[in-house]
Amino acid sequence: MKSHLSDIEIAQKIKLKPITEVAQQLSIDDDELECFGHTKAKISLDILERLEDKPDGQVILVTSINPTPAGEGKSTVTVGLSQALAKAGKKTIVALREPSLGPTMGMKGGAAGGGYSQVLPMEDINLHFTGDMHAITCANNALAAFIDNHIHQGNELNIDIRRVVWKRTLDLNDRALRETVIGLGGKGNGFPREDGFDITVASEIMAVLCLASNLKDLKKRLAAMIVGFTVDQKPVTVEMLGVHGALTLLLKDALKPNLVQTVEGTPALVHGGPFANIAHGSNSLIATKVAAKLADFVVTEAGFGADLGAEKFLHIKTRAGQFTPGAVVIVATIRALKMHGSVNIGDLKTKNIEAVKIGMANLEKHIETIIAFGLPYVVALNRFVQDADEELETVLDWCEEHSHPVALCNVWEEGGKGGLALAEKVINVLEKKENHFSYLYDLSDSIEEKLTKISRTVYGAEGVKWTEKAKKQLIELEKNGLGNLPVCVAKTQYSLSDDPEKIGRPKGFFITVRELKPSAGAGFIVALTGSILTMPGLPKQPAALNMDVDENGKAKGLF
């Protein structure tokens, strides 16, 4: 059995193809490729112009039921499915988010898939990679410096220092920076004010980069970002500060998608990684677009469960990119189903058919959501070592009984081979099922209507409640002409509701919107339904304590 090797051990055993060879197989021109070492490259955006008239490949979105805190292996299934499609003779690319260093050095580990379904070189991808994350951190903090400098140098725009909403960021877990006071030390150091740092993936610039269609659009979106408000309560934008050109310059290379490969040599575009709560949680639109030009099948994923990831992918990302996904894969695991069947996290390894059956209500709701969007789908039951055959059969039987296409997959242990059954089902629904993709709300709906439609159709809620603060903000947003943007809900990923304790398929509940925040550059209104931590902390024993590098540069302790 292969499975006792760690991710990094598997990764370091693999002999990678030169990235130039991966690129040649995709017919990427030499001058469209910018190598970063031997196994990573950026692809020039010129390729989109060259291939403008080429029809797009099918985009397959991988999403999941509401996950356990450990995650259900969605990235691993995404990579594994791409490998399986390649094994089945289909020209396939997998498109994924870039991992963030904070969680990598903290507790969660990296995010490049796992086992025999991971993207490589995992050491590089999980550390600095091609520098995109650092470019975003840098642009984000340059903007913050320009704001405070504007205030210091006379504050011509009359910015209210109590209402600077642009925060600084670091790509780290650093709780001590959540709430700070800056500008101390006297006149030479600016004006003292309250401030705070987010993790870089929470920066609006990350969301902007991931939704921009080209450099021009990137600049337009950066220019539109709201960084604060004037003393007379008017929004202050980046354009008013005059630094949208400089920010675009800082991001010009970060906008180019990164080409790498999976354990089995399937091409992978790993690019961008916005938060899945206050942002839309999927890789860059440009990476998806480039992948669709280069391959017949693009497998991609969106963060958290279908209530967050798929909903935002389908409402925000496909709108920005004007494309229709071909099919959706809904990942379920026995352990998550048991959790939704009221089993405690500590007991998820114990066989419990009854709990699996009860938990299936969660899966059922997510299937209904995808049906509501009019999209073909397949349920992927992602096998874990401890799953009992009887538990797995319970799920397979239920799906077949209800005519939901389903496949068991074992891609972590077996790579592409373990995803062949899933690949076959996916190809089948793409060929045979009709695609009636439509949005669940219109942009012309009011913000209240949009949230009500999402809450009812996607979460199964009775309706939406608004705090006084949110009601005021509704008025301000409409006044500032932002009412026709899509909404991006920040909600717990553990429940269909806004209460993480409500597992399974809760009913009769309301969603409470506490606060609304415009991400005018990204082009959505964030609706906060709970307190969302945008700067994680480190655990008592951070993963970093086990990290090392030997004298020859070989990494240790990444996972």
Next chain:
Amino acid sequence: MKSHLSDIEIAQKIKLKPITEVAQQLSIDDDELECFGHTKAKISLDILERLEDKPDGQVILVTSINPTPAGEGKSTVTVGLSQALAKAGKKTIVALREPSLGPTMGMKGGAAGGGYSQVLPMEDINLHFTGDMHAITCANNALAAFIDNHIHQGNELNIDIRRVVWKRTLDLNDRALRETVIGLGGKGNGFPREDGFDITVASEIMAVLCLASNLKDLKKRLAAMIVGFTVDQKPVTVEMLGVHGALTLLLKDALKPNLVQTVEGTPALVHGGPFANIAHGSNSLIATKVAAKLADFVVTEAGFGADLGAEKFLHIKTRAGQFTPGAVVIVATIRALKMHGSVNIGDLKTKNIEAVKIGMANLEKHIETIIAFGLPYVVALNRFVQDADEELETVLDWCEEHSHPVALCNVWEEGGKGGLALAEKVINVLEKKENHFSYLYDLSDSIEEKLTKISRTVYGAEGVKWTEKAKKQLIELEKNGLGNLPVCVAKTQYSLSDDPEKIGRPKGFFITVRELKPSAGAGFIVALTGSILTMPGLPKQPAALNMDVDENGKAKGLF
């Protein structure tokens, strides 16, 4: 006349050689080269092993007299001289520091030489380049997060939160972050304490990276860094926190030198960029070592005038690298000489022979310093458009009268051709002058003795005065076993003294040491002789306001 083109216009006219071709000309093996796009690459440290037995090329250090605030074109002369040596048929590499984004976006502009003596691609070098600066920022701030997390999670090491000396950094000019309070917001966010941010080049990690001889040495130096003190006043090191492995992992690629080329295709290693006041101010030791293995002539520079840059290069860097430089080039300009002859900054363009003559005393002192070190030298008179022939002749005549080798150079306007006379003189002193290189102090000297010797011999001071604070720190440093490290003086670059107003060749003055700080990982004691700003601010009209990028990715507004 070519000189009316801006640096970026010149840069964008040049057709660069593929970096693989530059590498081939240096006999770098294919597997020792990691390309970053088509015109940048990192060189694997394996090359030092392969070439271990090859004799080193000659290292030529470019330094200068005390500069005007605008700088005397030292980097430009360094690049120009390398181009001239190449033109003269010598196998030459130029080794330079990496620019910092803060000044690039602020006022000073980039730092990759200028005119027809610059390193390319200047847009990349001046922005994110190969990510070294970001890796250092990241490692620096990860360490800060680990410190605050250690305190938050129980503080086993008993760190005194009033004596955490490790600061966070950003590669930006951001005065609002100079003095901050962090850890606010309650129990979940750690302990509130005073903190502050430096610019990344001021991080001790930058100095460590630039003095490390390999990965193993890097880890050892990182482990030795002092981040704070316990409640009972014992130093707390990175090793005690257990994160030296993780930090080394974050820096493993940043340690590899970056290969680029000059306007004329001369190979350039641009790597590392420590502050020239609180650190030693020259490119990485590894870059210098690799360059010396690959070429017969290595032209390099050190920040500020010879009193700071050359002194530290010769006492700190050559000690860490155990090498002897072949010769020193001392750059002088008419405008700086006039400043030392008491002309106001606003009047430096007006012809003034008398002022030039008086100002020459500053040049004379720096020549004496290099003679004291026992090294061959050449004076490079760096021509500016406004210089009068008579002014130039005054300097040339004086040098010849006193038998100081001298050459006029015009490399900004003419490239290598404008440095041929200088190259000839340099080759001549390398061949004909004896090299009696020796240090001006021994490591076994006490810290007081070291500072006294530097102050007397290099600055021409009467002696050193110590504040009460510095006296206490002297005792603490000796107690902690750090007394045998070299010293690194943080002093104004505008004067030989510690008072920027004392131009020319001041006499009868004392140097006042206000504070001593151990950089135990870098391996030196910083002696602060004035208030050194380690986080610059932005001007009212930052350079960023003119920066932009067009739809094809072409950069504008860099200089």
